Amino acid sequence: xxxxxxxxxGFTGTYLVAELQSRGCEVIPFASDIxxxxxxxxxxxxxxxxxxxHLAAVAFVGTDAVDPFYRVNQLGSYHLLDAVARHAPRAHxxxxxxxxxxxxxxxGYLDESTPPNPANHYAVSKWAMELGARMxxxxxxxxxxRPFNYTGVGxxxxxxxxxxxxxxxxxxxxxxxxxIDVSRDFGDVRSVVxxxxxxxxxxxxxxxxxxxxxxxxxxxxxIAMATQITGHTIEIATNPALMRANEVEIxxxxxxxxxxxxxxxxxKRLEDTLEWMLAA
Numbered sequence: 001x002x003x004x005x006x007x008x009x010g011f012t013g014t015y016l017v018a019e020l021q022s023r024g025c026e027v028i029p030f031a032s033d034i035x036x037x038x039x040x041x042x043x044x045x046x047x048x049x050x051x052x053x054h055l056a057a058v059a060f061v062g063t064d065a066v067d068p069f070y071r072v073n074q075l076g077s078y079h080l081l082d083a084v085a086r087h088a089p090r091a092h093x094x095x096x097x098x099x100x101x102x103x104x105x106x107x108g109y110l111d112e113s114t115p116p117n118p119a120n121h122y123a124v125s126k127w128a129m130e131l132g133a134r135m136x137x138x139x140x141x142x143x144x145x146r147p148f149n150y151t152g153v154g155x156x157x158x159x160x161x162x163x164x165x166x167x168x169x170x171x172x173x174x175x176x177x178x179x180i181d182v183s184r185d186f187g188d189v190r191s192v193v194x195x196x197x198x199x200x201x202x203x204x205x206x207x208x209x210x211x212x213x214x215x216x217x218x219x220x221x222x223i224a225m226a227t228q229i230t231g232h233t234i235e236i237a238t239n240p241a242l243m244r245a246n247e248v249e250i251x252x253x254x255x256x257x258x259x260x261x262x263x264x265x266x267x268k269r270l271e272d273t274l275e276w277m278l279a280a
Contacts, residue, residue, distance in 0.1 A: 001201065004047055004091075006030040006080065007055030011155050012096070016053060016193040023197060030056065034076035037083075044083035051200050052084055052093040060158060061100070061122045073125035078132055085139040092141045094200040099148040099185075099210065099253055101127040107248030112146070112208045112257060130208075137207075143199050148212040148253040151273065152189030153280040161186060161222070165277045167234060168226045174235045178242030180219035185212045185252035188268040188276075198262040206261060212253025213267040225274050 003020050007013040008029035017027050028047055032039035034056050054077060058068045077095065084091055102110050103117030118124045130144055151161040160177075167175040195211045220236075227233055259265065 001025045001051060002028060002047070002049050003051040003053060003200070004028045004030055004044075004049035005053045005055065006034060007057065010055060011152075012189055012193065013055050014154065015152070015189050016055065016196055019190075019193045019197050020053075023201065025051075025201070034079060035071050037079040040076075040079040041083040041086070044080070045087040048088045049084075049091050050088075052080070052088075052091050053196060053200050054080055054093060054095045057096070057126075059098075059122065060156075061120050066121045069121045069125035070128070073122070074128045074132065077129045078135075081133060081136045081140060081142075085136050089139055092143070092200065092203040094196060094203075095129070095133060095142060095144045096196070097130055097144050097146050098123065098126045099146045099212070101130070101146065102251075104248060104251065107250050109214065109250075109252050109254045110210070111254035112206075112210055141203060142207065143203055144208045145196060145199060146208065146210050146253075147192055148185040148187060148210070150187035150189050150192045150211075151277070153277055155189070160219075161274075162277070164219075164222060164226060165274070168230050168232055168278060171230075171232050172234060174237050175223075176237045176239050176242070177219060178239060180223075180236060180238065182248070183216035183218045183250045183252070185214070185216055186222070186270055186273075187211070187213050188270075188273040191265075191267040195258060195262060195265055198265055204261045206257060209258050209261065210253040210255060211258060212255045213270075214253060214255040215267075215270075216250055216252045217270055222270070222274070225271055226278065229271075229275055229278055 003025045032043045100123035101116040103119045155162045
């Protein structure tokens with residue numbers, strides 16, 4: 001099985017490549033600039049993969065630069081899908097979207113039927129990517145994965161869990177955070193790539209699948225876990241500038257469909273993820 005992976009050298013891509021190789025796949029890291037339609041077309045024509053896993057994206061929500069979200073996440077994805085449809089139409093394509101498309105005003109455990117309500121340019125670009133992908137639905141077999149929050153060793157400190165881990169590893173006395181009482185779904189990158197492999201190598205009929213744990217934790221609980229693991233106590237300072245207005249109390253993914261499609265898949269416990277990150 002020849003699997004082409006975009007974003008292979010990124011945080012998620014590094015783990016995905018290793019997981020695919022452990023399953024006996026020949027992995028081909030995508031080398032072209034995804035915003036260059038001619039280069040994308042030429043590479044797909046040369047490779048003709050059996051599977052495509054599309055991870056390449058501009059992902060950090062907090063950036064002020066808007067254009068890259070749409071050039072990479074939306075238009076770059078269209079270049080890829082068009083090239084695959086023309087040169088490797090039998091290749092199944094797994095597209096990594098984001099649970100960010102659901103927004104932050106609908107609370108609870110969200111399933112795939114939850115209406116999208118994106119609240120930032122990253123989420124809008126991912127929803128636009130999903131909508132545009134439908135233009136190739138009659139020519140390609142695609143599965144769209146919507147991962148909720150996930151983390152692991154190697155994720156940048158600008159994200160919440162790595163920030164917390166870094167403070168504990170340095171044994172800092174204080175950490176500054178936003179709203180510490182909202183509860184969110186936090187997965188492990190190793191669980192996410194295992195789900196991606198399952199959805200890609202044995203493609204399901206479902207066109208859209210949430211990738212989540214189905215469990216929630218608030219920041220106080222995560223800090224308490226890190227304290228128990230390390231023995232270090234840290235003071236929490238809250239900064240109103242880091243808080244979002246009208247945040248829902250609980251926001252998590254309903255993983256029922258994923259577990260139905262991949263009955264052997266189980267997400268790792270957050271305690272295990274934190275221990276792994278703190279020991280790295």
